[in-house]
Amino acid sequence: MDAVNTLRASAPPLKASRVRSGRRVADRVLVVASTLATLLGILVLGSILLMLIIEGVKGFSPLLFTEPTPGPGSEGGGIANAILGSLVLTTLGILVATPVGVMAGTYLAEYGRHSKVADLIRFLNDILLSAPSILIGLFVYTLMVKPMGSYSGWAGAVALAIIATPVIVRTTEDMLRLVPATLREAGAALGAPPSKVITSITWRGASAGIVTGIILALARIAGETAPLLFTALNNNSWFSANLMGGIPNLPVMIYQFALSPYPNWQQLAWAGALLITVTILALSIVARFVIKSERAR
Amino acid sequence: MAALTEQIALTRTGSPARKKPGGLGDQIFRAASYTSALLVLFVLFGILASIAYGGWPAFREFGPGFITSTSWNIGREQYGALVAIIGTLASAVLALLIGVPLSLGIAVYLTQLCPGWARKPVAMTVELLASVPSIIYGMWGLFVFAPLFARFVQMPVSHLVEGLPIVGTLFYASVPSGVGILTAGIILAIMIVPFVASITRDMLDQIPTVLRESAYGIGCTTWEVVRHVLVPQASVSIIGAVMLGLGRALGETMAVTFVIGNANRLSASVFDPGSTIASRIANEFNEADGLQLNSLMALGCILFVITFIVLIIARLLVRRAKVA
Numbered sequence: 001m002d003a004v005n006t007l008r009a010s011a012p013p014l015k016a017s018r019v020r021s022g023r024r025v026a027d028r029v030l031v032v033a034s035t036l037a038t039l040l041g042i043l044v045l046g047s048i049l050l051m052l053i054i055e056g057v058k059g060f061s062p063l064l065f066t067e068p069t070p071g072p073g074s075e076g077g078g079i080a081n082a083i084l085g086s087l088v089l090t091t092l093g094i095l096v097a098t099p100v101g102v103m104a105g106t107y108l109a110e111y112g113r114h115s116k117v118a119d120l121i122r123f124l125n126d127i128l129l130s131a132p133s134i135l136i137g138l139f140v141y142t143l144m145v146k147p148m149g150s151y152s153g154w155a156g157a158v159a160l161a162i163i164a165t166p167v168i169v170r171t172t173e174d175m176l177r178l179v180p181a182t183l184r185e186a187g188a189a190l191g192a193p194p195s196k197v198i199t200s201i202t203w204r205g206a207s208a209g210i211v212t213g214i215i216l217a218l219a220r221i222a223g224e225t226a227p228l229l230f231t232a233l234n235n236n237s238w239f240s241a242n243l244m245g246g247i248p249n250l251p252v253m254i255y256q257f258a259l260s261p262y263p264n265w266q267q268l269a270w271a272g273a274l275l276i277t278v279t280i281l282a283l284s285i286v287a288r289f290v291i292k293s294e295r296a297r
Numbered sequence: 298m299a300a301l302t303e304q305i306a307l308t309r310t311g312s313p314a315r316k317k318p319g320g321l322g323d324q325i326f327r328a329a330s331y332t333s334a335l336l337v338l339f340v341l342f343g344i345l346a347s348i349a350y351g352g353w354p355a356f357r358e359f360g361p362g363f364i365t366s367t368s369w370n371i372g373r374e375q376y377g378a379l380v381a382i383i384g385t386l387a388s389a390v391l392a393l394l395i396g397v398p399l400s401l402g403i404a405v406y407l408t409q410l411c412p413g414w415a416r417k418p419v420a421m422t423v424e425l426l427a428s429v430p431s432i433i434y435g436m437w438g439l440f441v442f443a444p445l446f447a448r449f450v451q452m453p454v455s456h457l458v459e460g461l462p463i464v465g466t467l468f469y470a471s472v473p474s475g476v477g478i479l480t481a482g483i484i485l486a487i488m489i490v491p492f493v494a495s496i497t498r499d500m501l502d503q504i505p506t507v508l509r510e511s512a513y514g515i516g517c518t519t520w521e522v523v524r525h526v527l528v529p530q531a532s533v534s535i536i537g538a539v540m541l542g543l544g545r546a547l548g549e550t551m552a553v554t555f556v557i558g559n560a561n562r563l564s565a566s567v568f569d570p571g572s573t574i575a576s577r578i579a580n581e582f583n584e585a586d587g588l589q590l591n592s593l594m595a596l597g598c599i600l601f602v603i604t605f606i607v608l609i610i611a612r613l614l615v616r617r618a619k620v621a
Contacts, residue, residue, distance in 0.1 A: 027518035031410060037402030038411075041423045041494075044487055048429060048437050055440075103333035111327060112334070121334050124341050127608045130541060132548020134575050135344055135604075138597045141582075142347035162340055169337065195326035223430025226550040226575070230582055251432055255551065258436055269436075277433050284428040288421065 049277075056274025059267035069253060075264060079253060079272050086250040086276075089153060089232060090222050093160030098214055101165045105172025105210075110198055122173070129166040136162050137227030145231060153247035156232025163224055164217035171213025175206040212291045219283040223276055225251035250276050345601060352595030355588065363595060369561040369577075376592035378599055380561050384478060384571040385600070388553065389546040391482025391567065392489060396546075397539055399486065400493035405523055407494075408501040420498070427491035435555030438484040443475030443556060446483075451475065451568050470568035474558070479567040481557040485549055489542035496538035496615060500531040537614025544608040548600060550575040574600040 063078045070077030104121070112118025136159055144155040179202045187197040203210070233246040250272050257269035355376060356363060366377025407420055451473035458465045470477070504527060512526045528535070558570020559580055572580075574596045582593055 023518050023521065026520040030405065030520040030523060033398075034402035034406040034410060037399045038406040038419060038423070040399065041403055041426060041490060042419070045422055045426050045429070047441065048433060051437055051441050052433070100333045100336055103330040104337055107330035107334040111330060118334070121337055123612060125337050126612050127605065128337065128341055130544050130608055130611075131341075131344070132550065132575060132600060132604055134548065134550045134578055135348065135597055135601055138351070138578070138594065139340075139344040139347045142351050142594075143343070165337065165340075169334075193320060193323040195323045198326070219428055223432065225430070225432045226579055229579060233583070251430065254432055254436075258439075259555075273433055273436060277429060280428055280430060281425055284425060285421075 052270070052274040052277055055270040059271035060274075064268075064271055069248060069257075069268065070264065072260075072262065072265075077264065077268065079250070079268050079275075081248040082250045082253040082272060083275070085153070085232075085248040086222070089156045089160055089228070089247060089249055090218060092153075092157035093164055093221050094214065094218055096157065096161035097164035097168055097217060100161075101168025101213070101217070102172050102210060104165070105169045106176065106198060106203075108169070108173045109176035110194070110202065125166050125169050129170060132226075133163055133224055134226040137230040140227065141230040151231060151233040151246040153232050153245070156228050156247060156249065159227040159231045160221040160224060163227065164221045167217040167220055168210075168213045171216065172206075172210050175209025175213070176202055178209070179205040208290055212287045215283055215287040215290065219280045219287065222280050222283070223251060225255055228252050229255070348594055348597045348601055350594075352591060352598040355591040355595035356598075358588065358591075363592075364599070367561075367563055371589055374588050376589065378574075378592075378596055380563050381572055381574045381577050381596055382599060383563065384557065385547055385573040385575070385603070387478050387567070387571070388481040388485060388557065388573055389543055391479060392485035392546040393539065393543055394486075395483060396486030396489045396542060397493060400490045400497060400538075400542070401535070403490065403494040404497035404501055405519075405527075407498050408527075409519055409523065420495070423491050424495055425491075426487070427495075430551075431488065431549060432551040432555075434484055434488055434552040438480060438552060438556040439476070442484065443480055445475075446480055447473045447475030455568070467566060468568060469566050471566075473568070474570075476556050476558040476570055477566075477568045478557065478564075478571045481553045481571075481573070482567075484552050484556055485546040488549060488552060489545050492545060493538045493542040496541065497531070497535050500534040500538070501527055504530045534615050537611050540607055540611030540614060544604050544611055547604045547607065548575055550579050554579045 061078075063076065065078060065080050065083065067076065067078030068081040069079055104125075108118050108122055108125075112121070140155050140159040140162070144158060145151055148155075183201050183205060184197050187201045188194075192200070228249055228251055232249055233252060254269045254272045254276070257265040258273070260266065260269075359366065359376065363376070364378050364382070366375070367379045368375045368377045369380065370376075403423055407416060407423075411419060447470075451470040454468050455470045455473060458468045508526055508530070509522055512522045517525070553573050554576040557572055557576050559572050559576060560570040561572060561577075562569065564571065578593050578597060581589065585593055
């Protein structure tokens with residue numbers, strides 16, 4: 001009896017403390033694990049940047065921007081033709097994607113809010129947004145490279161445009177939806193036709209957001225490699241205005257040179273990698289600030 | 298003054314000065330925006346049609362055996378997809394096993410634990426991981442990660458498990474070079490973390506604060522709040538985010554091509570080199586012609602079907618996820 005009493009007296013606090021310690025352990029584990037996960041993410045980004053800076057700065061010289069890529073086994077050289085080619089391809093891609101993307105986004109946000117076709121397009125656009133870019137490369141290969149008989153800069157630009165468009169469609173639609181309906185009504189009440197309301201009221205109201213979308217699309221296609229492998233490919237020649245042949249470009253150059261046996265090619269690949277990563281990270285950060293200033297307004 | 302009255306008088310007498318809304322320019326604008334939107338439809342079906350067209354000869358030549366055959370012999374023109382399909386699925390599943398816990402950890406840290414001043418910079422750093430081009434991940438994986446992985450994981454683990462049943466084959470590296478299916482899975486995991494983490498964080502942020510506060514108020518620990526309040530509330534969206542990550546991992550090309558080893562071999566060990574559908578296409582496409590080219594297109598067709606099923610499920614679960 002005595003023993004039972006002491007048991008009873010001691011049991012509840014014992015049990016409670018066991019539960020409490022179990023809870024504390026679970027909580028500690030969660031805190032430590034999620035902090036570590038975040039640290040790991042930051043560490044990986046840091047390590048990537050560190051790698052690029054250490055390896056890339058070694059190869060940095062003014063020659064990079066003035067000399068074309070060297071042939072196999074020859075010394076020196078730069079990546080000027082690849083830089084120029086990449087600029088041309090991404091510019092062309094964005095020039096095609098921007099009007100199509102903005103207009104399609106406008107349709108989804110302004111005309112087709114409640115239509116079935118718009119719902120379908122919105123859904124498929126979201127899927128296209130995360131579709132593997134290599135499949136887009138295969139599509140453009142069948143569409144353009146095969147009929148025309150050779151790799152071409154035009155095909156590369158079209159592939160990049162197809163990748164950029166869904167990004168622009170999506171951001172344009174989202175940003176237009178943020179424009180208050182009262183503004184549109186005010187425009188319509190003044191007698192402006194829908195196209196006038198859209199171009200001078202809603203587009204203007206959402207301009208910062210739309211620009212952000214275009215910058216994001218630019219950042220996305222600037223580093224795309226897989227689709228360019230089957231479309232623009234690469235060559236070591238000095239850049240020519242003729243976009244009918246293969247066009248030198250940074251991503252494919254990096255891919256081919258990084259895995260090559262020549263030390264100077266590898267060096268150029270690292271320099272190109274540093275250049276392209278810094279550019280893309282800068283674009284992403286700029287896009288963030290554009291949208292932030294818009295929200296603050 | 299006289300001119301003004303004159304003008305008013307003129308407008309009064311004539312037909313209404315205002316053009317009827319919905320004139321020609323208006324219709325052109327509407328048609329242009331509609332056409333642009335339809336272009337998106339066209340592109341998606343164009344992708345499917347072109348790949349199916351290109352891959353058709355391979356499907357006709359090998360029949361359903363194309364999917365179940367493991368051979369990939371360019372000399373004898375015998376092609377099968379099984380090794381690449383298994384490599385694709387295995388690397389993507391490994392990426393989820395590693396990446397999803399990491400992403401959830403980051404999302405919980407950002408929404409529950411992070412001090413206010415650090416929240417924005419930390420969130421931005423994690424999101425910047427998403428904008429690093431995949432070819433850079435490939436170079437990092439091959440030149441930085443793989444040597445470390447070979448030295449500090451593959452070699453010790455291989456020694457440890459050698460001769461043991463099951464784990465002895467699963468984690469044994471015959472050539473500890475650092476590249477292989479598991480390396481590809483780890484790199485893919487890092488690449489999907491920013492996507493899954495940022496969608497999950499948004500979903501957790503949308504849960505009403507009252508719910509969280511009342512749970513803390515009755516004495517719950519952070520773990521209990523996450524486990525019993527936040528996760529059940531956001532579970533559907535989190536699964537959607539994970540599927541979105543899976544879609545990315547399945548189709549990722551350049552990073553995988555660098556680190557998977559590109560071998561046409563079916564191996565039981567996750568340390569051995571293999572290949573995925575995307576990496577094989579990237580590797581062989583430029584030198585391929587004839588039936589090999591058709592077979593690569595057919596591989597692309599299979600990849601299309603797999604990823605699009607995954608992405609459709611994902612989009613149904615997270616209807617309006619973030620851009621890129």
